[in-house]
Amino acid sequence: MPLSATRSKHRFTVEYPVNASPKILYPYLASATGLSQWFCQRVRTIDNHQFIFTWDNQDHFxxxxxxxxxxxxRFVFLDKNHRHTPDANYLDFTIDSSELTQEVFLRVVDYSEETDEIELQEMWDSLIQNLREQVGG
Known part of the structure; x- marks a missing residue:
């Protein structure tokens, strides 16, 4: 997820059914403890709103x-000095539920330099499978 000023950005959106209530699912999306169980090697908080995500032993703020x-x-990625940048990478997680069917869906928006749709799809499929194992569905 590192920021690069020279590459154009790509917005990848995908939606997954998840067999868990929004109340159970949300902490896995919004807390360092929950995210570290399925999303990346490690997640730490600097304060209530700043996070350090570790992938491949590299920290991303x-x-x-x-x-x-x-x-x-929504997580907006910062530069290495923990500052905002124009057109920053971000991740959105949105939980939707159908009143009619009671199904719960997780929509992911991954805005970054990664443009390979197949690679992104495979990465998110794998990550969401990890998440489903954590939440029991």
């Missing part, structure tokens, strides 16, 4: 810049 409890969360 992000800020939770919006959230709605049991509904959605």
């Amino acid at each position: 992000a800020e939770m810049n919006s959230h709605r409890t049991n509904r959605s969360v």
Whole structure:
């Protein structure tokens, strides 16, 4: 997820059914403890809104810049000095549920330099499988 000023950005959106209530699912999306169980090697918090995500032993700084409890969360990635940048990478997690069928869906928006749709799909399929194993569905 590192930021690069020279590459154009790509918005990848995917939605998955998840067999868990929004109340159970949300902490896995919005807390360092929950995210570290399925999303990356390690997640730590600097304060209530700043996070350090570790992939391949490299730290990436992000800020939770919006959230709605049991509904959605957005992480905006910061530069190595923990500052905001124009057109920054971000991740959105949104929990939707169908009133009619009672099904719960997780929509992921991954905005980054990664443009390979197949690679992104495979990566998110694998990550969401990890998440489903954690939440029991």
